[in-house]
Amino acid sequence: MSDKLNRLKEIVGEVSDLGRAASVLGWDQQVNMPPMGGEARGQQLATLGKIAQEKFTADEVGTLLEDLKKEYTDPETDEGAMIRVAARNYDKAKRVPSSFIAEQAVAASKAFEAWVEAKSKSDFKIFLPFLEKNVELVKKYVSFFPPADHPYDVLLDDYEPGMKTAEVQEIFGNLRPKQVELIKAISEAKQVKDKFLHKKYNEEKLWKFSEKIIAKFGYDFNRGRQDKAPHPFQTSFSVNDVRITNRYEEKNPMATLFSAMHEAGHALYELGVNPAYERTSLESGTSLAIHESQSRMWENLVGRSLPFWEHFYPDLKKTFSSQLEDVKLKQFYKAINKVEPSLIRVNADEATYNLHIMLRLEIEIGMVDGSIRIKDLPEIWNTKMKEYLGITPPNDAQGVLQDIHWSYGSIGYFSTYALGNIVSAQLWEKIRKDIKNLDDLTRKGKFEKLREWLRANIHQYGHKYDPQDIVQKVTGSKIDSAAYVRYLTKKYSDIYDL
Amino acid sequence: MSDKLNRLKEIVGEVSDLGRAASVLGWDQQVNMPPMGGEARGQQLATLGKIAQEKFTADEVGTLLEDLKKEYTDPETDEGAMIRVAARNYDKAKRVPSSFIAEQAVAASKAFEAWVEAKSKSDFKIFLPFLEKNVELVKKYVSFFPPADHPYDVLLDDYEPGMKTAEVQEIFGNLRPKQVELIKAISEAKQVKDKFLHKKYNEEKLWKFSEKIIAKFGYDFNRGRQDKAPHPFQTSFSVNDVRITNRYEEKNPMATLFSAMHEAGHALYELGVNPAYERTSLESGTSLAIHESQSRMWENLVGRSLPFWEHFYPDLKKTFSSQLEDVKLKQFYKAINKVEPSLIRVNADEATYNLHIMLRLEIEIGMVDGSIRIKDLPEIWNTKMKEYLGITPPNDAQGVLQDIHWSYGSIGYFSTYALGNIVSAQLWEKIRKDIKNLDDLTRKGKFEKLREWLRANIHQYGHKYDPQDIVQKVTGSKIDSAAYVRYLTKKYSDIYDL
Numbered sequence: 003m004s005d006k007l008n009r010l011k012e013i014v015g016e017v018s019d020l021g022r023a024a025s026v027l028g029w030d031q032q033v034n035m036p037p038m039g040g041e042a043r044g045q046q047l048a049t050l051g052k053i054a055q056e057k058f059t060a061d062e063v064g065t066l067l068e069d070l071k072k073e074y075t076d077p078e079t080d081e082g083a084m085i086r087v088a089a090r091n092y093d094k095a096k097r098v099p100s101s102f103i104a105e106q107a108v109a110a111s112k113a114f115e116a117w118v119e120a121k122s123k124s125d126f127k128i129f130l131p132f133l134e135k136n137v138e139l140v141k142k143y144v145s146f147f148p149p150a151d152h153p154y155d156v157l158l159d160d161y162e163p164g165m166k167t168a169e170v171q172e173i174f175g176n177l178r179p180k181q182v183e184l185i186k187a188i189s190e191a192k193q194v195k196d197k198f199l200h201k202k203y204n205e206e207k208l209w210k211f212s213e214k215i216i217a218k219f220g221y222d223f224n225r226g227r228q229d230k231a232p233h234p235f236q237t238s239f240s241v242n243d244v245r246i247t248n249r250y251e252e253k254n255p256m257a258t259l260f261s262a263m264h265e266a267g268h269a270l271y272e273l274g275v276n277p278a279y280e281r282t283s284l285e286s287g288t289s290l291a292i293h294e295s296q297s298r299m300w301e302n303l304v305g306r307s308l309p310f311w312e313h314f315y316p317d318l319k320k321t322f323s324s325q326l327e328d329v330k331l332k333q334f335y336k337a338i339n340k341v342e343p344s345l346i347r348v349n350a351d352e353a354t355y356n357l358h359i360m361l362r363l364e365i366e367i368g369m370v371d372g373s374i375r376i377k378d379l380p381e382i383w384n385t386k387m388k389e390y391l392g393i394t395p396p397n398d399a400q401g402v403l404q405d406i407h408w409s410y411g412s413i414g415y416f417s418t419y420a421l422g423n424i425v426s427a428q429l430w431e432k433i434r435k436d437i438k439n440l441d442d443l444t445r446k447g448k449f450e451k452l453r454e455w456l457r458a459n460i461h462q463y464g465h466k467y468d469p470q471d472i473v474q475k476v477t478g479s480k481i482d483s484a485a486y487v488r489y490l491t492k493k494y495s496d497i498y499d500l
Numbered sequence: 501m502s503d504k505l506n507r508l509k510e511i512v513g514e515v516s517d518l519g520r521a522a523s524v525l526g527w528d529q530q531v532n533m534p535p536m537g538g539e540a541r542g543q544q545l546a547t548l549g550k551i552a553q554e555k556f557t558a559d560e561v562g563t564l565l566e567d568l569k570k571e572y573t574d575p576e577t578d579e580g581a582m583i584r585v586a587a588r589n590y591d592k593a594k595r596v597p598s599s600f601i602a603e604q605a606v607a608a609s610k611a612f613e614a615w616v617e618a619k620s621k622s623d624f625k626i627f628l629p630f631l632e633k634n635v636e637l638v639k640k641y642v643s644f645f646p647p648a649d650h651p652y653d654v655l656l657d658d659y660e661p662g663m664k665t666a667e668v669q670e671i672f673g674n675l676r677p678k679q680v681e682l683i684k685a686i687s688e689a690k691q692v693k694d695k696f697l698h699k700k701y702n703e704e705k706l707w708k709f710s711e712k713i714i715a716k717f718g719y720d721f722n723r724g725r726q727d728k729a730p731h732p733f734q735t736s737f738s739v740n741d742v743r744i745t746n747r748y749e750e751k752n753p754m755a756t757l758f759s760a761m762h763e764a765g766h767a768l769y770e771l772g773v774n775p776a777y778e779r780t781s782l783e784s785g786t787s788l789a790i791h792e793s794q795s796r797m798w799e800n801l802v803g804r805s806l807p808f809w810e811h812f813y814p815d816l817k818k819t820f821s822s823q824l825e826d827v828k829l830k831q832f833y834k835a836i837n838k839v840e841p842s843l844i845r846v847n848a849d850e851a852t853y854n855l856h857i858m859l860r861l862e863i864e865i866g867m868v869d870g871s872i873r874i875k876d877l878p879e880i881w882n883t884k885m886k887e888y889l890g891i892t893p894p895n896d897a898q899g900v901l902q903d904i905h906w907s908y909g910s911i912g913y914f915s916t917y918a919l920g921n922i923v924s925a926q927l928w929e930k931i932r933k934d935i936k937n938l939d940d941l942t943r944k945g946k947f948e949k950l951r952e953w954l955r956a957n958i959h960q961y962g963h964k965y966d967p968q969d970i971v972q973k974v975t976g977s978k979i980d981s982a983a984y985v986r987y988l989t990k991k992y993s994d995i996y997d998l
Contacts, residue, residue, distance in 0.1 A: 015543075015547075016550075019543060019548070020551075022540070022544055023522075023547075023548060026528055027524050030524055030528065034725065036723055036724055036725055036740075036741055036743075037722045038720075038722050038740035038741065039737060039741030041738075041740070042520070042737065042738030042739075042778070043737070043738070043741070045513075045779070046517045046520055046521050046524075046737075046738075049513075049514050049518065050518075050521060052514075053551060224534055224535045224536050225534055225536045226534055227532065227534055229532075239537060239541070240537060240539075240540030241540075242534075242536035242537055242539070243534055243537030243540060243541070245534075280540070281543070
């Protein structure tokens, strides 16, 4: 039997190599590529994707998996988990015809262009027919799979394997009223001043400070690097080459620090996966939500906490003495945690962010099950914004047209952002039980215990456990928003004197 | 028939995509990769190479080529040339078993390690058994091919398609005595002072100056970029993404300028290939010698000429006012052309460089045909150094062990460096006939006519013509050293008052 396993590993290994190579090309495209290089790069990426798909969906792989599934039945073993995950990926890959993938790519490309124009003119109608086409194709995609409880389940499963739409709806349903209530209370409290955060900060100094922080987190520059790119992201070329990107925003300079922490959180996950899983179906983090739980934990639960800045603020104040001259630690801490309902998701603060997500999830579900007509989107969007955040977008560009996702036909993963926040708080409660002196360590700038806890409990397993299972395994319960509500309430009660 | 051509183009296009992707990975490895990333990167490159080889050597390709060769018989047409070159590449790829490639890779890896140790200890004996193994494998490689006039022909053909060892020997045979004589005359003349070239020059300013120069050459930063790497090289990811690397040497700061010109010369070749050849067998420059003729032309015939510095020297002097305070243009010109027989090839000047190459070619031919015993190499090396350059290496590290090439089993391409010099002078004589005011244009920093001449006569054809054929086509004769001798003699008679 081990011959068959070796053969499967060989094929999966080559498919992984092709995927990692594509990641290098994608990273280079964002970070280095000269302006004219795009067309050929697109062709090269298409070829790598096509060959990987051909190799992975070969009948031989199906036969091997069928045989191996019978042999390695225990999903707790590494082999059992590898085969389980590979078989699921194989099933998905086999169901979707390559002609459909090509059709979707063409539609996405046209829709993206329309979205750019629609957004620049703030006119949803320009985007409407293309979004309708994208949604139609998403429904077609769903039709390739066996009937689920809800058609949206099929889409969600690509990002959160094993999770059901109903589960997410329940989690969000519990959270939403509490979060709306909290924001209302905050809006009635005395507001936080943060003008000093929006002064001019030197880019190079910020960059170096960001690297000082993430080096303390344990991001190893022998196994990664931080580069400038239009958008911050993390990407892995192997367990020993996990890179992040970052940017400098003149109007929001602190974003350089928090983005570095966020992406380093993702990177620490990938750097912590068991090296024995390299070139197998288990080599990466298990889902977007679990990944986001890591990035949000380092960015928010660590990076926006008072103990963290008790350690770093003196150094920051020294580095930016003119900007922070009269700003006390507590003032700074409050400012970086300022809550303000706003129109744009990516600029949203910790307390309001999830509401942006819930709104999108509800609309996505409605689009997919047909209960929402696409042409009604602007109105629905604006109504929900008013209901959840108390504000109304003045136009489509700042409303329904703000996100790129739907333009390339990507429907199903907005919720993972909010689930990540929720999971991060669940893990955090467990961590605080296991590491009693966590705040003291943070005050000393020591993160090794936290990082090693995450590695031992989450990172090392890579893709071995599905998201709900790993949360259950670590915390004793499935994904649940109670811890997150406790965390938000405590934090903001203190900051806003509620 | 056009269906078959399209199918061939599809396969060759994918093979090209895989090769270009590998180039991106290779570039990244030199320029960006964090220290720990090497092992996985090696695996990824091996997979890309393996898949490209499998795709290209598929029986389907052989059948297509057989059929298409009958249809497209005119090698002057693009289709005819594509098929001719693809068929030759196919034949070569089919002859060499993949097990042999693997064996050679393992031997090379061991030999490389031994070479590093041997060089550091300056002890050829450590390297000897590994070099013997490498030569044995090279002979085995030759045995996969039909008998040639000389076994070395097979090796040379991989770099200079269609060229024979005897041709190169004749070219070098004519050149050597004249070049030895010239150097002797120079060594007896009044020597040139160049101390001011070895002062400390600011790295960033040099880098910017190098980019100013190559931008004037016409290197387009929308289609390329210059990055720092341990060694300067040029690499292409498409006709619109051709990159170069460079370095800063504290002891030899001007190398940053000349390396940039050299690599930009390579890059202009690749940037000038007919875009219709993309993803075909014609997409790159035709041979290493023709490539080197381009890089050496921009570096030496342009970049080390007096008219060139008549344009750039005032600016250079302003940029490095303290270093060049008392240095007049003519002094500077002489200094950058200083001739001094030296031990190390890569540091050799224009007048002595070729002799380093001839020595290596003679030894390579002797190793391959068995007329030289590997263990005698140090002695043979030192004897030839004395004969050609009048100096004797004090140890193996500065003698026979200086180059990396043999350590990874690469035998057959040293000669292309010298051939490049020779061809550059042949082309130069023709260019001076076609562009009467070349020196005036150079004095004004205008290089468009030269670049466009090269594009029209050389670059655009990519791989369409073999090296001897393109030289014949452009200059009316095959590769011949007469023009190079005239060039060297004139230049150095002036500089050294011979």
